[in-house]
Amino acid sequence: MSRSEDIRNEVYRFLRQQKEFRYPDPILPGFKGIGKGSAIAAASTAAGATRKTAAGTIATTAPASAPAAARTDLAGARAELGECTRCGLHGQRTNLVFGVGNPNAKLMFIGEAPGADEDRKGEPFVGRAGQLLDKIFAAAEIRREDVYITNIVKCRPPGNRDPHPDEVTTCNPFLLQQIDAIQPQLICALGRFAAQTLLDKTEGIGRLRGRWFDWHGKRLICTYHPSACLRNESYKRPVWNDFQMLRDAYKELVEN
Numbered sequence: 001m002s003r004s005e006d007i008r009n010e011v012y013r014f015l016r017q018q019k020e021f022r023y024p025d026p027i028l029p030g031f032k033g034i035g036k037g038s039a040i041a042a043a044s045t046a047a048g049a050t051r052k053t054a055a056g057t058i059a060t061t062a063p064a065s066a067p068a069a070a071r072t073d074l075a076g077a078r079a080e081l082g083e084c085t086r087c088g089l090h091g092q093r094t095n096l097v098f099g100v101g102n103p104n105a106k107l108m109f110i111g112e113a114p115g116a117d118e119d120r121k122g123e124p125f126v127g128r129a130g131q132l133l134d135k136i137f138a139a140a141e142i143r144r145e146d147v148y149i150t151n152i153v154k155c156r157p158p159g160n161r162d163p164h165p166d167e168v169t170t171c172n173p174f175l176l177q178q179i180d181a182i183q184p185q186l187i188c189a190l191g192r193f194a195a196q197t198l199l200d201k202t203e204g205i206g207r208l209r210g211r212w213f214d215w216h217g218k219r220l221i222c223t224y225h226p227s228a229c230l231r232n233e234s235y236k237r238p239v240w241n242d243f244q245m246l247r248d249a250y251k252e253l254v255e256n
């Protein structure tokens with residue numbers, strides 16, 4: 001991916017955020033959101049049991065197409081993934097970024113995809129966005145080692161573009177395996193893409209954040225991605241509001 005394509009993708013993301021905040025958008029007047037957040041739900045609907053909630057159609061079991069669907073062991077899921085070449089994202093990755101943290105975490109964070117730093121190090125949220133996330137964790141009294149952090153897809157999309165629906169669908173069984181193995185009671189979707197994908201919604205993150213959803217019987221909250229906060233300071237306040245809700249729910253879980 002060339003530098004100019006990187007810049008184009010960054011500009012496109014910024015404009016989309018502006019649109020979500022309903023600022024005038026002279027460049028993308030017809031933009032209505034990506035509308036492809038249904039990849040996980042679509043895959044699950046096709047192959048696994050589903051149910052309807054206020055949050056939309058969700059998978060209640062790992063889809064039948066999931067490799068070793070009954071597996072609930074995190075290390076086993078990682079082994080099953082191997083040096084994955086199941087979708088086109090494998091071609092330009094340096095490292096596959098599976099996830100890190102407590103395998104028995106009560107709280108799980110799910111972002112979109114690895115970025116350049118994550119691709120280089122093989123760990124999620126280790127670049128500037130990760131450093132900001134660490135600061136938010138510290139302020140919310142959440143210890144990074146107590147939670148589990150992963151992404152919707154495990155390989156970096158070229159130029160940090162959004163993962164394509166077929167890439168999400170292909171990687172989805174492994175995310176479901178991770179959730180199944182960890183059994184978190186709280187999930188936080190970091191950013192528009194993770195929120196729309198998990199919830200099968202096309203609303204912007206500005207509308208999805210700040211409230212709890214029922215997801216597989218777990219409580220799910222969405223907030224802005226830390227990298228969005230780095231681009232736009234005005235997102236920091238709503239993120240802190242969301243993290244205060246998360247902190248209170250997490251504290252209650254840990255203390256009881």
Ligand code: SF4
Pocket residue numbers: 081084085086087088089090096153154155167170171
């Ligand atoms: S993104 Fe997921 S499915 Fe695609 S190559 Fe990477 S691990 Fe495999």
